[in-house]
Amino acid sequence: MLAQKSENPRKGSSNRFARDNQLLPNEWGQLQLSDLRRIQDTLSTKFGKAASLKQLEACLMLTAMITTARNLETLLPLSVKFVGRNPDPRSLASGLINHDGKWSWWLPVGAPALSNYPKGTWTEVKVGMIQTSPNVWLPTSVRVAELVDRCMSARAVEPSSGNIPLFTHSKREIRGLIQSILNSASSELDRTRRSAQTIESLQRWLPRKIAQDAGGDPAAASIISDRYRSLAHPMTYYGSLSIPKAIRIHSRATEQFDKHGHGACPEDISHLSVGDPNTPSDEAVFALIRELAFELESAETSAERQAGMVRQTSALLAFSLGLRGSGVLPSSKAIDQQTGFCLVADKDRLNAHAKRLVWVPPIARLQIAHYEDHLRLLKRSLGINANRQIDELEAASPSSLPLFRVHSSDRIESTPLKLVLKWSKKFSWPGASNAGRHWLRSKLSSECSAETLGAFFGHWQVGTEPWQSSSALDPLAYRADLGRCLNAVLTKVGWKALPCTGCAA
Secondary structure, three states: OOOOOOOOOOOHHHHHHHHHHOOOOOHHHOOOHHHHHHHHHHHHHHOOOOOOHHHHHHHHHHHHHHHHOOOHHHHOOOEEEEEOOOOOHHHOOOEEEEEOOEEEEEEEOOOOOOOOOOOOOOOOOOOOEOOEOOEEEEEOEHHHHHHHHHHHHHOOOOOOOOOEEOOOOOHHHHHHHHHHHHHHOOOOOOOOOHHHHOHHHHHHHHHHHHHHOOOOOHHHHHHHHOOOOOOOOOHHHHOEEEHHHHHHHHHHHHOOOOOEOOOOOOHHHHOOEEEOOOOEOHHHHHHHHHHHHHHHHOOOOHHHHHHHHHHHHHHHHHHHOOOOOOOOOEOHHHOOOOOOEEEEOOOOOOOHHHOEEEEOOHHHHHHHHHHHHHHHHHHHHOOHHHHHHHHHHHHHOOOEOOOEEEEEOOEEEEOOHHHHHHHHOOOOOOOOOOHHHHHHHHHHOOOOOHHHHHHHHOOOOOOOOOOOOOOOOOHHHHHHHHHHHHHHHHHHHOOOOOOOHHHHO
């Protein structure tokens, strides 16, 4: 089941991309824990109370680059702003914010560039969808807060309602001092790598840390740090984070270098999200669940019961398997009963490597069983011709559930999944046909490993396919990773496997 061979041989360019993607991460170009320790020691020993304003600003810039992943050109023009308890996020410019005496960054995020929502713009408020912000709120680290306070004191700056420049020295001066700090952090005995002595290495540390930590997510790393890796690019179109969740991810990543100074976030900002704006809200998903259950419970005729079961089953599987809104729904015959694995082809069916090996959670397997039981009972109330048509649908594709509408006791009409989801938009279905995929991707972020997320949602690059001979992903570890969280996030929002109780009557 796991062995898949490409139906089309790769071209030379594809082979080159595959080789590039299979290279190990550029560890020699990244800061290591030992490098961070040397930098911390240098900052502590060489820049004490007698440090000049220029030295303080260089230390502040260096620490900010490590803890925000922003480059010198982005941070240098930022301003300091003192705000009240609950500032209006739409009118709040990017910068360093003093909120209730606590320092926090308000910085642009690495959101996907959508044609209707250019980067840096607010998304319009849509019913049933999350509200995304072009900026993310990140509490500063303890060291950044101390350095800012010392810089403000050295400049005799008082709290003001206006914007105050964060840095007063030139790019050349600050860059030169940072480089000297990095040079001082090395020694002959340590034989520090040259890559750890570059300013660019400072801003590469955070996204790598977020992506490679346990429960790491390349999409979250790109969104929070505004730095893209090629592998993360497709993931960001399905990745959204609530700002409180982004703060937790950032805090966990940066504590190895410097802990957050606080965890406060203004109320109006805490309700916002960052990243993918096409993610349904939990409230909208709960409303959909209630409407589907009500439709099924109130069904009286065979046609109504079949319509209710088709919509309930299609919706639950679309959300639990992260379906793209096309293809077919797997039947129990498509699922390996021992492992719970199933191959889903909802993208490029001509390419075997485009198929996703998903673990079908118990709630989805139970819903499939309910639908198949419903079909057996439904046949009793239909005529010979309708039963023959159902048998033909099942025989044509035994591994998929037959979806159809009942017109009369002798006539049914096959209905593709894509059409079922399109019709569902007339009810409480939130967003596009693949809304369940957007929602589930956001829920699983930081709940399982980056490798699991990539394999489950089909986000990989040429040469990094999860079940190729070059992959080291363990199917059992993959299943265990999903088993810890997938069923739980579905039941938490209210999803239940529902039988058709009226069919037995």
